[in-house]
Amino acid sequence: MNSDASLITALVERWRPETSTFHLPFGEVTITLEDVVTLSGLAIDGDAVVVDIPDEDWPTIYLRLLGWIPDDLSGGVVRIVWLREEFSHLLENASQEVTEQFA
Known part of the structure; x- marks a missing residue:
């Protein structure tokens, strides 16, 4: 496009x-x-577009993107409660990497 x-x-x-x-x-x-x-030109109905990622790769992905691995990790599913608890407050002096993880 x-x-x-x-x-x-x-x-x-x-x-x-x-x-x-x-x-x-x-x-x-x-x-x-x-x-x-x-x-x-994107479709708005039908099945969602997803990427098939083997379960063993999820911890690596979470660690790279979020800096943490959820305790109750179940494939690609993350509890919103966990996200709110871990990412509710960004410190003012946070590094660029941590800021991107929070975003």
Whole structure:
């Protein structure tokens, strides 16, 4: 898929996260799921697109991406409670790596 960098930059500059809208010369607009389908060509119904990862690789993936391995790891499933407990507060002096893990 080709993308127009100038268009994306212009949209990013006009995005207002407080209202989840774009502020354009003719008014305020939001993007709908139909817009995403039209612009990206992605399907919005049917099966999810997933990657098959062997169970033995999950601890390595979690350690690399999050810096921790959940205690009750079950394949690719992580309890939201665990995520909230581990990633609820980022220290001000956190390293770039830790900040990316929290993100």
